[in-house]
Amino acid sequence: AQTVTQSQPEMSVQEAETVTLSCTYDTSESNYYLFWYKQPPSRQMILVIRQEAYKQQNATENRFSVNFQKAAKSFSLKISDSQLGDTAMYFCAFMYDYKLSFGAGTTVTVRA
Amino acid sequence: KAGVTQTPRYLIKTRGQQVTLSCSPISGHRSVSWYQQTPGQGLQFLFEYFSETQRNKGNFPGRFSGRQFSNSRSEMNVSTLELGDSALYLCASSRRSGTSTDTQYFGPGTRLTVL
Numbered sequence: 637a638q639t640v641t642q643s644q645p646e647m648s649v650q651e652a653e654t655v656t657l658s659c660t661y662d663t664s665e666s667n668y669y670l671f672w673y674k675q676p677p678s679r680q681m682i683l684v685i686r687q688e689a690y691k692q693q694n695a696t697e698n699r700f701s702v703n704f705q706k707a708a709k710s711f712s713l714k715i716s717d718s719q720l721g722d723t724a725m726y727f728c729a730f731m732y733d734y735k736l737s738f739g740a741g742t743t744v745t746v747r748a
Numbered sequence: 749k750a751g752v753t754q755t756p757r758y759l760i761k762t763r764g765q766q767v768t769l770s771c772s773p774i775s776g777h778r779s780v781s782w783y784q785q786t787p788g789q790g791l792q793f794l795f796e797y798f799s800e801t802q803r804n805k806g807n808f809p810g811r812f813s814g815r816q817f818s819n820s821r822s823e824m825n826v827s828t829l830e831l832g833d834s835a836l837y838l839c840a841s842s843r844r845s846g847t848s849t850d851t852q853y854f855g856p857g858t859r860l861t862v863l
Contacts, residue, residue, distance in 0.1 A: 679836060681854035734844060735804050736852060738791040
């Protein structure tokens with residue numbers, strides 16, 4: 637079974653600053669996908685970024701980037717130039733065999 | 749392109765009743781997965797349907813069931829509702845093509861309250 641751990645329940649960041657969310661996972665599989673999703677107060681789950689485990693290059697998506705360390709089973713998300721609209725709960729997710737396993741989430745609050 | 753749609757958005761039921769939730773995937777997506785989100789247990793995988801067949805199942809009792817139609821739309825049924833079934837039920841669709849496009853995209857969810 638796969639487990640995903642997000643050790644930071646809450647984080648606060650000033651607008652325009654950078655915040656990094658941590659995520660570790662445990663698996664014996666070698667080919668899998670990793671994702672970060674955000675869930676704003678509307679509760680709509682929105683894809684932020686994805687990473688294929690076989691790719692060594694870290695994924696980036698505009699202001700969002702990841703630091704993927706396969707050997708350490710670590711997958712952190714960096715949000716640069718934080719904006720008020722980034723306020724949400726962020727979930728790290730592991731996918732194998734089309735099944736997503738989620739971490740407990742990190743609530744990110746961006747202060748004006 | 750239209751996103752994943754779920755109906756109804758809100759439901760209130762009483763213990764012992766049954767409920768059916770519906771999910772329409774993104775056009776061209778053939779896989780539909782269901783997840784339950786509660787404050788205590790977080791996000792948990794219920795099951796996945798692809799080509800009208802259940803391909804994966806999470807650790808939920810048999811009261812939770814589902815099906816998928818030939819147009820890829822899926823329904824989830826919960827029988828003999830319990831208070832603990834109160835949750836946000838999320839549906840997600842993907843192409844299921846064995847490539848990086850296997851990302852799951854979520855619908856807005858159905859909020860079920862059991863009284």
